[in-house]
Amino acid sequence: MIEKLENYPLLKQVYQNLENRFAGALLGATFEKDELCVTADRSNLISILEFLKNDNGFNALNDMVGLDNMNTKKEGEKRFTILYLLYRFPGSARIRIKVDIDENETLPSIYSLYRASDWAEREIYDMFGLNFSGHPGLTRIYMPDEFKDFPLRKDFPLEGK
Amino acid sequence: MSNSLAADLIIPIIKIIIVGLFPLIMVMVMVWLERRVVAFIQLRLGPNRVGFQGILQPIVDAIKLFFKEDITHTGVDKVLFNISPVLVLFSSILAFCFIPLGGTMQIGTYNLNFWVAESPVGLLLIIGISSISVFGVIFGGWSSNSKYPLLGALRSVVQILSYEIPVAFSVLSIIFFSQSMNMIDIVNRQKDAGIWYGFMLPVSFVIFWISVVAETNRAPFDLPEAESELVAGFHTEYSGIKFAYFYMAEYAHMVLASSLAVVLFFGGWLPPFPNVAALSFLHVIPGFVWYLLKIMFFLYLFIWIRGTFPRYRFDELVRLAWKWLIPLSLLNILVIAFVRSFA
Amino acid sequence: MNNQTEKPSFLLARVDKFITWAQKNSVWPFGSGLACCAIEMIATAASHYDVARFGMEVFRSSPRQADLFIVSGTVTNKMAPVIRRLWEQMPDPKWVIAMGNCAISGGPFPTYSVLQGVDKIIPVDVFISGCPPTPQGLLNGLIVLQEKISEQHPTKFIMKDRQHD
């Protein structure tokens, strides 16, 4: 893993910091297409993000992506994945934090760290039906409030129910 | 039919009809002119399909609006809702009674005056009557039972309250020189003085002009009907012919404001340099034509301003009135009074 | 059905012609933009194409003062009640143009949130296809609408009343 980062001193440094701080707590890390992706657990997500923001300068949240792995997941894996795309001003370094989550589980909201996560979390709630605890106003953002389903789940048909 | 009957009854009635129609005709011309001129400013063509160069466009619009459904939605205060367009339009038309559209013309033994009524306090009356329109705006905005009209009406109140004061002050400086509030006298005094008051009192004129632009709710002071903020302002809920009343009233007020500017500051029906003998051939052209030419200039100015400037914000607008125009007009009056009494 | 075949009297026909002449030359569109087509609608009103030539540049932003509702873009299920309400707020006589494929049939979005055609909620007079239609297309649609207006009988209600007697 660390060899792949040889040409990317900044990311290498960040990765080493993470390794040192959260030894064993990181569930995995990949590096492909110039992008570092670290898999974290639900329980230590906030502390990893705090560490990245305060000690490593990842001061901006680029985007949050929700994934429904219904068709691709293996037995025992969780159904949904949330990606946090982080950014660093200046320095233009990017890092991706990956958290797996099941339908009934709740992720902590990162609104207190990144205000940009406000609408991003609402979007994921709207599209996938995943809850974020501690979010100031978790309501549907796109669909009308009376809408029952979660459109981006793989079992929801394109034309609607 | 005796001669005196004709002089006392028939001619005044005809004059009343003509003066009543004059602002409406001017409104028609203005609607067309505005759409064409703004179009040319914006490198477009503007309406040019109906009639010669689209001159019938305003008439077509009026007919269409006349045949449109007139919606009075629920929750409306019916009396005020219906009365306000009338108030707005007729307050401006009524004020034309006291505006001299031309000088006196000798027809045989009869002196034909180009005004309906002559009052020793004509100027005061015009300012008073034209201010009634703000009630129409407030009633219309309030009775619509809707929020955008209400906000538009609120803005309108503040705007008229603020800008009435500089108008009054700048008019006061005219009265210092004319010693009369009679509109006809004011024009005649300008003839006697040999110079139009606008050139004599440029500061008063500038204050007057800015303030009347604000009072007619025209750009850059078109806050009560600011389209990008308040949809259509106080007349958002009006449709059909009632909306047409508001639409026409806006232009009628512009014609009135231009007429006031012409009569007070630019010699009404007088040709340029009325006392210069070398230019006496200008007197051949009737006074009415001079008056018309002059107001057209000011009406064009209205359109030009609209096509060029961004819109003021509410607080800037009030600040302009209270921090600049009112102190300036007070100072202006002080200076003029000083000059009048010692020079 | 009877009164449709019956020809209006000479005088009423003249009145009809006069009123429709006014109506078709003064179609004030409702300045409501929904999606991509709205940009082309603005381009049509801008200097290059200048819809003002037909007296149509008065984009009213209040539905109460508009004659023509150009549904310019995708109508979503969330927006549909709003569109319906705006249309109801417009005073008669009113016309509707469905501009672009989205407004006609949902266009490229056969999805859960898009209304598949605005004619499901309001009556449409003219359909203009394209994604988005070019300004020329919109102008053509407006001219078609003008023709349609000039064939209407605004005084028809007088005839109707007479038949009821």
Next chain:
Amino acid sequence: MAFKEILLNMGPQHPSTHGVLRLKVALDNEVVMKVTPVLGYLHRGMEKLFENRTYQQITPLTDRFDYLAAISNNLGYLLAVEKLMGIEVPKRAQYIRVIFTELQRLASHLAWVGFFANDIGAMSVLLYGFIEREDILEIFEEYSGARLTVHAFRVGGVPTDINDKIIDMINTFILKLPKRIADIETLLTGNRIWKHRTIGVGVISPEDAISLGLTGPSLRSTGIKWDIRKDIPYSSYQDFQFEVPTSANGDLYDRYVLRLEEIKQSMRIIRQALDTLPQGETLTKVPRVLKIAPGEVFHSIEAPKGELGFYIKSNGTDKPERVKMKSPSFINMQSLETMCLGNLFADIVAVLGSLDIVLGEIDK
């Protein structure tokens, strides 16, 4: 003194919400106490639709995201797909892409200046902006046949080479534009009312801007020099000389001046690209049925409105598992309340205009 709040509902149909945005505004007289945007009136289910379309079919759909800058969307999506596939686009195609994206940036900025000025009440500028924009759209029409939703690029390059006629059109346009920009500047930049309306209004601090994830000209107006074209170059942007203008105050006036400056820089890039246009192929060979091995990628470009990113996850079939778009308008829109609080009602409209939002992009 007790105040009574007026709750005002702006939209979804309102002349200056740039589409079908709805704002719930709480006003104390005219002072803004609260602004809550309500989105979703143009939610077309694009991301769901993408999962049911092949990679090539998605490209024209991306046009409909940000319909004022369709080509930028094409580029953002295609670069992500090409990065995922690991293919290299021919140099000439890269240059052509740069030319058209920069033309699109000009078109978007010109439309923006017009809409922004129109929101503030200077309606003529809207028309002036659209005259020049029309020239750009004619170039697009000559190249691809469409004006607005252009679909100018394909996976692996550009579908057709540009010919002399298009180069001529671009050259004449580039010569004409500076005078037009000067016209707009004489109307607005020095105007007292314009300055009153824009200076010191809608201010946002750099810290807030970063925390809210603001990008594009709105971020640069706070003094942060961040332009992906410069910092993480893509599609041969490293070959061109251009400046990234920044300013310090973070208010509306700065955003306006910045965008005008960006127009000038874009013209510089186009001129350089035309002068140094390399010869060669314009399209790499890609299979007609595009199946991409499982993987994931995130790629972002500097769109006219800010950072436009595409996250694509493939699953081995010809359709993507998930396409997520990071839209600049969506992120910028979040900062509306921060910029508006305590300002006047009229400023909401101005701030909204300055953010350069497009609802197709926000609602997806």
